[in-house]
Amino acid sequence: MSIFGSDLTLALRLADAADLTTLARFRSLDLKVERKPDRTPVTDADVAVEDAIRVTLAEQRPEDAVAGEERGGTVAEGRTWVIDPIDGTKNFLRGTPVWATLIALVADGVPVVGVASAPALGRRWWAAAGQGAWASEAGAEPRRISVSGVTDLADAYLSTTHLGSWVEHHSRAAYLALADACWETRAFGDFWQHCLVAEGAIDVAAEAIVNPWDVAAMQVLVEEAGGRFSDLTGVPRYDRGSALSSNNHLHDAVLGLLSH
Template structure:
């Protein structure tokens, strides 16, 4: 492993220690942010702990996080989502994760997704493949599926209501109708499942950079394709489509309908 990936995994260990201790805690503190999304004391504690480690060991790197702010500019920037799936976390649903990415001059080069309540951790680095550890076991190299037709494809999204406000629900439903099966695994998990080859497509109408930065390098290193809904291969385009690559253009053609 590269030093940057090794360090990112250490950051994930620190995050997991906090999230495990606060998951289903009876004294969990929950507040509402200005955008009406929830934030818990665990979210802020994780980001603060990760930022402290970064300041100590990589003081020259910038940091952009969901809870404490920051921007992704030139140079090296660590992009953090302390708990992706906070609504699941505060309701006791185990599908949540800490997301950590190193972005170098606008391109994600390291990505770690750690979901301790699911017993899963995914990671990738440019040129080094995509990997999964189950329940702390040995790393397994992962790759996307070989499905080549939409009518054989398994599709996932997140909250269906987001397609009304930020994109066309009709366009998403046209993709649903074209596919074999669909679910709403939501958030990070669906894109990790694409990287594993368990499902073939995942689409979201609205995302922030910290939601998907590590997922770009993970999916691409697994042999898949990552873009926004305009087809641009960027994590900061405000939307996302991940796929096994074979299905990407066909899916984009349906999602871009008015």
């Protein structure tokens, strides 16, 4: 059993509570939406979920730091919980069911616990260092998940979030070269594409721009599923502004194409 087992249990409890709040506000006619300085939307559900998580963490893990999308904070030395109350807020406010609460525990700079709970999809993914990666769907028994065995980009399934982000933050030409090298491409976007990599449904997910709370949970999930996670230059960290997850077999080939 991983030393982070009790932390994973707590993270799953936090996700349970978050799901009750987010589902209650999803497609609500009185949903309150504001714009943050970076022009991204925030709803009253985002704030309510993060605030509730912070209250519970203050009670259960008072020595740990917390960094969240809505209330701020930084990843400190030692242990920090990194929270995205609703990843996919644009989907959430448009009534599209692809959004999730992301909860990660980072210890000494390394994500060691990760949960992605997508209640409108009826799905949840989680992992802890040394315990493998797991998923559940619609109340079924949890199943251990693993990445695919695809070894050739010509057979690979690729996903990104928003193609336009590659123009400003990396290189759309490089991404299109990668897309041309792959068998099939989609834009599943946000947390979902990394979860799909972890469970072997797709082979590569690449994002030109991310925040730490977007992918901290994804790093431990993908790695515990046997995959590889890095930024777009190959550095295996969640906090360098971009993200690439793969089944490991394809990672170096993808990095090679994205470097041009």
